[in-house]
Amino acid sequence: MSKGVQIAIGGVLMALLLGWYGSTQVSEASFAYYQTLEEFAAADGEASRAVRVHGYVADGSIERDVDAKQVSFRVQSTPPHAGEADGRMMQVVYASLETPDLFKDGAEVVVEGRLHPAESGGNTFHATNVLAKCPSKFEGQEPPGSGTSS
Numbered sequence: 001m002s003k004g005v006q007i008a009i010g011g012v013l014m015a016l017l018l019g020w021y022g023s024t025q026v027s028e029a030s031f032a033y034y035q036t037l038e039e040f041a042a043a044d045g046e047a048s049r050a051v052r053v054h055g056y057v058a059d060g061s062i063e064r065d066v067d068a069k070q071v072s073f074r075v076q077s078t079p080p081h082a083g084e085a086d087g088r089m090m091q092v093v094y095a096s097l098e099t100p101d102l103f104k105d106g107a108e109v110v111v112e113g114r115l116h117p118a119e120s121g122g123n124t125f126h127a128t129n130v131l132a133k134c135p136s137k138f139e140g141q142e143p144p145g146s147g148t149s150s
Contacts, residue, residue, distance in 0.1 A: 034110045037077040037088050052112045053125065056080060058089060059105045070095045075125075080106045094127040102132035109133065 034052035035043070055075035062073045070093055077088045092111050103109065113127040 037075065037090060040090075041088065050112065050114055050128075052110050053090070054108075054110050055090065057103070057105055057107045057109055062103075062105065064097060066097065069097055071097060071099055071130075075109065075111065079108070090123065090125055092125045092127050092130075094130050099130055100132040102134055103130060104132075107132045 034054045037053060037055045040051065040053045053075070055077055056079045058074040058076045059080045062071065064071050072091065072093045075090045075092055092113075094111070110131040110133070111125060111127040112129040112131075113125055116124050116126055
């Protein structure tokens, strides 16, 4: 086999591997930052895909199971301190005891993982990663002269 044929076969194999890698990354929703809880509930067929869902940790819902090495909690669509619970809740199981420092009741979180609809009679989201946000770091500044202070 000549050197030219070997290089051509190697090039075709590299192109196939890069194409396969690119297609698997696109199919895992790598371009979507996150969905709100309402968008996630409204989407059909999301059970088999890895997704990111945004919400707030419901007050008093965090349970740490040291023996199973997991944390379970509920995510709701509105902040608990807003006082308007709309009833949308999602049960989340995170298979790790290591949570972000800002993870607590009422914290704004983005959970990454998959929904398991048949588990324990309801929808349970199995998170592979939990991101907690600090709202004070992301608040926009008021434009000069907005007139809120006297």
